Amino acid sequence: MRIIPFASALSLLSLFPHCALASVLAIDYGSEWIKAAVMSPGIPFDVLLNKDSKRKIQASVGWKHTTRYFGTDAFNLASRFPSDSFSCIKLLQAAPFDSDAVSYYSQISDADLVKTARDTVALKQSDGTEWHVEELIGMQFSYVKQLAEVATNEKVSDVIVSVPPFFSQFQRDAVVDAIEIAGLRTLALINDGTAVAVNYAMTRTFPTPEYHVIYDAGASAIRATVVSFSTSNDAASGTQIAVAGVAYDLLTGGTELNRRLRELLIEAFNAKHGRDVRTDKRGMAKLWKEAGRIKAILSANTDAFATIESLAWDIDFKTKITRAQFEAACEDLQNHFARPIEDALSNAGLTLDNITSVILTGGSTRTPMIQAAVKAAVGEEKIALNVNADEATVLGAALHGASLSRQFKTKDIKVTDIGIFDVQVSYLATATTPRTITTLIFPAGSKIGTKKTLTFKRKEDFVINFDYKDPVAPGVPTRFLEVGISGVAEAIANLTELGATDPVVKATLTLSESGFVSVSKAVAFGEIKDDSIAGKLKGFFGAGSSSEAEDTTQENTPPRETDSSSSSAASSTPADAADAAKETEKEEKKKKPTPKDNTIVLNTTVVFPTIPPMTVDEKKKARSRLRAIDLDEAAIARKEEARNSFESYLYRMRDLLDPENHDTPFKQCSQEVERKAIAEKLEESFAWLHDKGDVAETSQFLDKRNALETLERPIIHRYKEIEEFPQALNSSQMWNWSTRLFLEEALQNFTAEAAADLPSKWTKEELDGLEKTLKAHEVWLNEWVEKQKAVKTNEDPVIETTEMKARAKVLETALMKLVKRKVPKTAKKKTTTSAAAETEATVAASESATVGGDASSSPVVEETIVPTPTPVVPEEEEQVPIQPRDEL
Numbered sequence: 040m041r042i043i044p045f046a047s048a049l050s051l052l053s054l055f056p057h058c059a060l061a062s063v064l065a066i067d068y069g070s071e072w073i074k075a076a077v078m079s080p081g082i083p084f085d086v087l088l089n090k091d092s093k094r095k096i097q098a099s100v101g102w103k104h105t106t107r108y109f110g111t112d113a114f115n116l117a118s119r120f121p122s123d124s125f126s127c128i129k130l131l132q133a134a135p136f137d138s139d140a141v142s143y144y145s146q147i148s149d150a151d152l153v154k155t156a157r158d159t160v161a162l163k164q165s166d167g168t169e170w171h172v173e174e175l176i177g178m179q180f181s182y183v184k185q186l187a188e189v190a191t192n193e194k195v196s197d198v199i200v201s202v203p204p205f206f207s208q209f210q211r212d213a214v215v216d217a218i219e220i221a222g223l224r225t226l227a228l229i230n231d232g233t234a235v236a237v238n239y240a241m242t243r244t245f246p247t248p249e250y251h252v253i254y255d256a257g258a259s260a261i262r263a264t265v266v267s268f269s270t271s272n273d274a275a276s277g278t279q280i281a282v283a284g285v286a287y288d289l290l291t292g293g294t295e296l297n298r299r300l301r302e303l304l305i306e307a308f309n310a311k312h313g314r315d316v317r318t319d320k321r322g323m324a325k326l327w328k329e330a331g332r333i334k335a336i337l338s339a340n341t342d343a344f345a346t347i348e349s350l351a352w353d354i355d356f357k358t359k360i361t362r363a364q365f366e367a368a369c370e371d372l373q374n375h376f377a378r379p380i381e382d383a384l385s386n387a388g389l390t391l392d393n394i395t396s397v398i399l400t401g402g403s404t405r406t407p408m409i410q411a412a413v414k415a416a417v418g419e420e421k422i423a424l425n426v427n428a429d430e431a432t433v434l435g436a437a438l439h440g441a442s443l444s445r446q447f448k449t450k451d452i453k454v455t456d457i458g459i460f461d462v463q464v465s466y467l468a469t470a471t472t473p474r475t476i477t478t479l480i481f482p483a484g485s486k487i488g489t490k491k492t493l494t495f496k497r498k499e500d501f502v503i504n505f506d507y508k509d510p511v512a513p514g515v516p517t518r519f520l521e522v523g524i525s526g527v528a529e530a531i532a533n534l535t536e537l538g539a540t541d542p543v544v545k546a547t548l549t550l551s552e553s554g555f556v557s558v559s560k561a562v563a564f565g566e567i568k569d570d571s572i573a574g575k576l577k578g579f580f581g582a583g584s585s586s587e588a589e590d591t592t593q594e595n596t597p598p599r600e601t602d603s604s605s606s607s608a609a610s611s612t613p614a615d616a617a618d619a620a621k622e623t624e625k626e627e628k629k630k631k632p633t634p635k636d637n638t639i640v641l642n643t644t645v646v647f648p649t650i651p652p653m654t655v656d657e658k659k660k661a662r663s664r665l666r667a668i669d670l671d672e673a674a675i676a677r678k679e680e681a682r683n684s685f686e687s688y689l690y691r692m693r694d695l696l697d698p699e700n701h702d703t704p705f706k707q708c709s710q711e712v713e714r715k716a717i718a719e720k721l722e723e724s725f726a727w728l729h730d731k732g733d734v735a736e737t738s739q740f741l742d743k744r745n746a747l748e749t750l751e752r753p754i755i756h757r758y759k760e761i762e763e764f765p766q767a768l769n770s771s772q773m774w775n776w777s778t779r780l781f782l783e784e785a786l787q788n789f790t791a792e793a794a795a796d797l798p799s800k801w802t803k804e805e806l807d808g809l810e811k812t813l814k815a816h817e818v819w820l821n822e823w824v825e826k827q828k829a830v831k832t833n834e835d836p837v838i839e840t841t842e843m844k845a846r847a848k849v850l851e852t853a854l855m856k857l858v859k860r861k862v863p864k865t866a867k868k869k870t871t872t873s874a875a876a877e878t879e880a881t882v883a884a885s886e887s888a889t890v891g892g893d894a895s896s897s898p899v900v901e902e903t904i905v906p907t908p909t910p911v912v913p914e915e916e917e918q919v920p921i922q923p924r925d926e927l
Contacts, residue, residue: 061196061446062077062078062079062082062187062193062195062197063077063078063197063199063226063437063440063441063444063446064076064077064183064184064187064195064197064198064199064223064440065078065198065199065201065433065436065437065440066183066199066201066436067200067201067231067432067436068098068129068176068179068180068200068201068202068214069098069259070098070127070129070257070259070292070293070294071097071098071126071127071258071293071294071331071402072095072096072097072258072402072429073095073096073097073179073183074086074094074095074096074429074432074433075096075183075186075187076430076433076434076437077187077190077195077437078437078438078440078441078444078447079191079193082191084437086433086434087186087187087190088186089110090186091110091111094429094430096111096179096182096183097110097111097114097126098126098127098128098129098179099111099113099114099124099125099126100124100125100175100178100179101113101116101123102116102120102123102124102164103119103123106675107178107668107672109178113125114126115328117324117327117328118321118325118328120165121320121321121323121324122149122150122163122164122320123164124324125162125170125175126148127144127147127148127258128162128172128175128176129259130143130144130259130294131159131160131162131172132172132173132176132206132213132214133159133172133210133213133650134160134515135159135514135515135516136152136154136155136158136159137514138512138513139512139513139514140512140513140514141160146298147294148327149320149323149324150162150163151163153169157651158649158650159172159650160172171661172213173213173216173217173220173653173661174664176214176217177216177218177219177221177662177665178221178668180198180218180220180221180223181220181221181222181665181669184198184221184222184223195223196222197223197224198218198223198224198225198226198440199225199226199228199229199437199439199440199443200214200218200225200228200229200436201229201230201231201432201433201435202214202229202230202231202554203230203260203262203287204232204262204264204287204459205260205285205287205289205459205512207460207507207511207515208520208554208555209515209519209650209652211554211555212555212652213652216652216653216658219658219662220653220662221665225553226440226443226444227440227443227553228554229435229436229439229440229456229553230264230285230456230554231255231257232253232255232262232264232266232282232285233264233280233282233435233439233454234431234432234433234435234436234439235253235255235264235398235400235426235431235432235435236253236264236266236268236280236282236435236454237280237435237436237438237439237454238426238432238435238438239251239253239268239398239425239426239435240280241435241438241450243268244270244278245268245269245270245278246270247269248268248269249267249268249395250265250266250267250268250389250393250394250395251265251268251397251398251423252266252380252383252384252394252396252397252398252417253266253398253400254379254380254397254398254400254401255400255432256291256293256376256399256400256402256403256404256406257293257401257402257403258292258293258294258403259289259292259293260288260291260292261287261288261291261292261375261376261379261401261403261409262285262287262288262379263285263286263287263379263380263382263383264282264284264285264383265282265283265284265285265384265386265387265394266280266281266282266283267279267283268280276451276453277450277451277453278450278451279453279455280452280453280454280455281454282455282456282457283388283457284383284385284386284387284388284389284457285383285386285459286378286379286381286382286386288378288379289512290372291372291375292403293334293401293402293403293406295372296369296403296406297327297330298330299365299368299369300334300360300365300368301323301326301327301329301330302368303364303365303368304329304330304345304356304358304360305317307345308326308350308351308356308358312356314351314352316350316351319351319352321351322350322351325350326347326350329347333345333360334365334406337360337362337365338405338407340362341362341363342359342360342361342362343359344358344359344360345357345358345359345360362407369408373408373412376408376409376412376413377412377415380397380413380417386483391417391418391421394421395421396421396422396423397413397417397421397422397423398423399413399422399423399424399428400426400427400428400431400432401428402428404428405428438452439452439454455487456487456552457483457484457485457486458481458483458484458485458550458554459483459484460483460507460508460509460511461479461481461482461483461507461508461509462479462480462481462482462505462506462507462508462550463478463479463480463505463506463507463508464477464478464503464504464505464506464548465477465478465503465506466503466504467501467502469497478493479508480493480548481548481550481556485550486550487551487552487553487554488550488551488552490547490548490549491547491548492545492546492547492548493545493546493548494543494545495543495544495545495546496543496544497527497531497543497544498527498528498531499527500523500525500528501523501524502521502523502524503522503523503524503546504518504520504521505519505520505522505556506518506519518648518649519556519647519648519649520556520645520647520648521645521647522546522557522558522644523644523646524546524558524561524642524643525641525642525643526639526642527563530563530639530641531544531563534563534564534565534567534637534639537565537567538567539565539567540566541565542563542564542565543563543564543565544561544563544564544641545562545563545564545638546558546560546561547560558643558645560640561640561642561643562638562640562641563638564637565637566637567637674737677737678737681737681741681744682735682740684740684744685728685740685741685743686728688744689724689725689747692717692721692747692751693721696717696721705754705758707832707833708761708833709754709757709833713750713753713754717747717750717751720746721747724743727743728743753835757832757833757834757836760836760839760840761832761836763840764836764840767840767847768820768824768843770843770844770847771820771843771846771847772820774816774847774854775816775850777854778809778812778813778850778853778854779813781809781854781857781858782806782810785800785801785806785857786806789801789803789806798862798863800857800860800863801857805857808853809854809857812849812850812853813850816846816847816849816850819846820843820846823837823838
């Protein structure tokens with residue numbers, strides 16, 4: 040195994056705008072803790088922090104009167120409001136009301152449980168409000184969603200959730216229902232052991248195949264996952280992760296350890312005080328919280344002191360718990376701690392000799408007796424602590440979710456997971472025969488993503504029943520799905536009329552990537568004989584359909600790729616025969632139409648006979664309830680913010696009016712009558728806040744504050760004007776000076792250019808107009824500045840800085856219009872010979888030739904008029920705008 044840098048393992052696409060990319064939320068929802076991570080462009084990849092900057096969130100939701108709380112705040116409410124604080128509700132997901140899971144939950148929680156119409160569990164508050172388990176979990180998912188949206192500053196909709204591999208279809212349906220209630224979209228469900236494997240492989244390569252055991256000791260159970268890792272030399276293949284075996288133990292886990300530790304505390308209290316603390320709900324909630332704290336201490340120390348003030352009946356409780364006592368109370372669990380490893384290896388057909396390491400994850404792996412049991416079973420040299428025990432699952436899930444979203448570029452890791460339960464189907468032999476046929480369609484160990492096709496010789500509608508071969512948990516039914524296939528008689532009749540021989544019904548069964556079993560397609564199929572020449576040629580050369588043989592397989596193993604006999608036959612077909620067949624087929628198509636298809640899609644009806652998921656209407660209703668709560672809480676938050684802001688404002692104004700504060704800007708800029716009016720309004724506001732602040736509306740707080748701000752606004756205005764006046768005056772004077780300097784130089788240049796008969800940038804009228812604007816601005820500024828000097832600090836200014844800036848802007852615009860003017864270019868004069876000059880030159884030459892000698896010996900002089908060169912006047916450099924980076 041070779042470790043590679045994490046930075047090269049994950050790289051986000053940067054070719055798209057930030058707004059075009061969608062974030063992916065990953066949630067590791069545990070019985071005690073929630074961990075979350077968000078993948079978003081421009082956001083560092085890490086665990087999501089809650090509002091208290093904690094890296095994990097207590098899996099609790101609770102109410103204090105009408106205020107809802109999450110995380111540790113909700114968990115701590117149990118000691119005061121035990122009927123309004125709900126924790127460890129993961130144990131109740133899709134659990135029948137009479138199941139062992141519900142009985143066990145009653146041992147660790149005093150929450151009131153009620154039966155729902157779906158035979159599942161709802162939890163009831165002290166005021167009688169009932170919440171389905173899916174609704175409470177949906178609230179927590181929604182809370183995590185809000186944290187993600189705050190972190191990414193954008194909407195988050197896609198989520199991947201890690202689940203235990205032993206979750207049945209009932210429980211997976213419940214998870215998806217909670218996701219939808221929270222307003223999220225399920226990207227995938229991933230088994231938590233597989234998620235840890237993805238996290239482990241993200242920064243490593245495996246030149247030679249390796250097997251590792253992911254040992255996850257969580258709160259609800261202990262599970263072991265045997266995973267193979269391999270990295271192909273071919274870059275296109277990437278890293279392969281394949282789950283080979285899974286095993287688990289529901290009798291152990293952190294929750295059970297907490298329960299047994301609390302029993303020790305209960306026995307100590309009852310023995311010392313002679314009263315049964317089990318009858319006090321608040322006391323039991325306090326002991327549950329203390330048991331969790333003591334367990335963490337005993338992981339690092341041999342003893343710990345439990346101290347609880349006013350545990351029950353105003354009795355303070357204090358006792359010492361040793362690690363030996365704790366381990367003695369869990370003695371019967373010792374053989375269970377390492378058993379999942381042995382069972383997982385057995386399911387994978389491997390031994391410890393084939394294993395490179397046992398990777399520990401999950402919070403309970405810190406418990407010394409669990410560590411000792413695992414070391415004794417596999418040997419200390421195979422123990423690996425190279426992943427984050429708390430965060431490996433959620434980080435692996437986030438990376439896998441990013442690879443599924445197609446919005447991110449991640450390391451190429453191909454994951455192959457398995458189902459761990461035997462799934463069988465049953466159906467009646469015929470409508471008239473009561474005999475039931477049972478077929479094991481997805482045995483334990485089947486790869487997810489597998490499809491199987493069953494063929495039925497039916498002429499009427501029928502039903503396919505889906506069952507777990509063995510109960511997945513005590514008290515949980517084995518049948519989870521019934522799919523009715525209808526429209527069979529009509530479809531078979533249509534195929535027979537088209538010439539099909541012995542038409543059948545084919546149903547495609549799918550074990551999805553998220554572990555759901557379903558009927559993805561049902562069709563009526565029949566071979567239709569083609570009497571055309573092309574059809575006969577196809578039959579002669581073996582080009583018939585070969586899919587039928589593959590579809591009719593009912594093997595219990597996933598289908599394997601096989602070479603098609605038709606492809607080999609087609610390869611030996613002569614080219615001229617193939618061409619002849621094509622031409623003949625075209626001619627036959629023109630003469631006689633042939634059936635377009637030999638399959639007819641049938642209708643499927645899904646029925647949940649035992650523990651149905653929530654219906655669409657139920658989920659809509661639940662989502663509306665949650666949305667109403669969110670809106671109410673948002674309104675309360677706005678009201679609290681308005682009240683706190685108003686109250687802070689009142690105290691600030693009171694401090695400003697304090698007689699001891701003499702030389703403050705507020706006192707200097709305000710008049711006595713103004714301070715008196717504010718003081719009266721302030722006293723009135725304090726009285727109103729004390730009397731009606733608890734029942735006031737948000738708008739009333741805003742109105743009360745606005746009334747005070749109206750009185751304070753003139754004072755603030757004066758102070759701001761005094762503060763901004765020097766800068767505004769300096770700016771105005773600067774433009775005066777710049778304009779006058781420009782005019783002096785421009786007039787000198789204009790005069791010189793006129794004397795030299797050169798073009799000028801400006802006209803005399805333009806320079807006179809600028810000078811007129813300058814003088815008007817100087818006169819106005821001098822006049823009003825003198826008036827402003829006579830104004831006191833507690834009086835309104837006679838000249839506003841906004842007006843000063845506006846007038847200076849007029850002068851600036853007039854000046855810059857002339858400054859940016861370019862020198863006009865002069866057109867060059869053509870070089871020509873004057874006709875008169877040419878004539879005179881000719882005459883002169885003739886006379887010269889006559890007087891002085893031979894005309895042929897004297898050159899003819901041509902006079903050329905050359906234009907006077909225009910002086911080069913430097914032009915202003917043209918400014919080239921800088922191209923923004925996003926356009927490069």
